[in-house]
Amino acid sequence: MEDREPEKRSILKQKLKVISLGIEIFADDLKRQNVKVVSVDWQPPAGGDEELLRLLEKLGA
């Protein structure tokens, strides 16, 4: 049985399952190590428009 108590949970005791955002070779290298990875097709929020991004953050989006 896996230890499910939240305060005892440690990443060192788990098999890694990874969500990757950004540099694609990092995700590729994890796959080479037989690690399950989901790569996010990440794009800057608000098309990288810093003004709009600040506004969205204010709105809690």
Add this chain to the structure above:
Amino acid sequence: MYSYLFKIIVEKGNYRDSVTLMKVSNEVSKLKGVSQAAVLMATPLNKRFITDAGFEGSEVEKAGPDDLIIAIEAASGEVLQSSVSRVEEMLSSRASMEAEEIRPRTLASAVKVMPDANLALISIPGRFAKREAMNALESGLDVFLFSSNVSREDEVELKEAAKTRSLLVMGPDCGTSIINGVVLGFGNVVRRGSVGIVSASGTGIQQVSTLLDSEGLGISHAIGTGGNDLSEKVGGMTTMEGIRLLEKDEDTRVIVLISKPPGPKTSATVLKAASRSSKPVVINFLGEGDAVASKQVRAVTLEDAARMASGFVKGKRTGARPFSDSESRVMSLAQSESSGMSKKQRYIRGLYSGGTLCYESQVVLSPLIGEVFSNAPLKPEGRIEDANVSRENTCVDMGSEEFVVGRPHPMIDYSLRKNRILQEARDPETAVVLLDVVLGYGSNEDPARELRPTIVSAKKLAGAGGRYLSVVASIIGTREDPQDIHKQAKELASAGVVLMPSNAQAARFAALVASKGAVGRKLFGNGR
């Protein structure tokens, strides 16, 4: 004579990571009829780079860091057209290759695809990184945050959020971790074993873990904390959590702590935590060697840290030696390297991809040859005005911000380092070019193939000026790494590179050569 045509396309808000773009640029540059090609994000550094290459125009000036620029120079309109199509195809083939897999557009939808995910690896531009890291923590994920340029305030906020959720934030600016044998970011394929590492430095983990591996020892876990964790502002939050986790971890018998010297307050906190550990702790605050409590030892260099950790595991301590090889062999090799040099050739030019290796070299070199200048100096007065121009003895950290915003790290992209090697070779005062070659996941797939032609040219350049240029390097890697350290060593040696088994030894050897043997007395004691 050809007349070449230029084409510049700006795609607004189309983000691709710098490593993917480097591969696309390289491939398109090789197409027949293409004289140069650059596909990159329009960061200020990259904009300067393509403007210098002759791609000018208002569209380049107006482009922002989240816009993609495709800039191609070719012999004809047809070639231009076909190479632009090729770029588009390569950028979309990557997407379609992944199409069989589900490719969510946000972290939240990724969590739905993989509900049992337990770690987020984040390597997006720094200004967006905190937002995504916080999302990850809120989804219950531990975080490996490779991104740099995250403020200390944001770092503290992330680490506090992690603490309340019993999660770990490795980073920001975290290059390497090895968790349960899995390498995150840049790291080597090393044996599993009983040495646990907590490190503010990615290359610190790489150097120590590969040296232990070469002795047949292994790593339980290596927890990267991010380069700023031990700043007074952050106060070692991840380091403390890392020590706690390794203390509880039954596979870990010895703990190694690696960092540049922290501020006094943080240093005291961390040393106190270390002294409470039931396990032996090797503390490697680079350059600091004062002895402390009985179960702790202090290592001055990364090599010392590996040796001391190995001593604890094997139950027998070995004394420090300047070189693995014998004094007579080292001295005769140094002599043969310096014999063809002119009188003017006096200086070492260290060109580093690993920031901590650059720092370690300065720690090793300063007592041997005096002041070493750097863009990341030991003391503020050692700072060079322009990182692009060496002065006397210089060690350059080519992974520092001025070289990498919007570009792949120099462990991946050797182009800036290759140019710099040639620049140093042209300087009549350069005696030794000193290099680190870092293998493993994340790094360039064949560094020796990248470096060999440049080193051959550099030696020829010096030779044409009546000089002999010595090139000294250490390779951080293992036989199991994708690049295979033996294969890399063979190819570099065939270009005339002198290889040393660790970065510290490479720095010592460079000092021997540049001083024409004069520092031998300091290294080997008064016997000579």
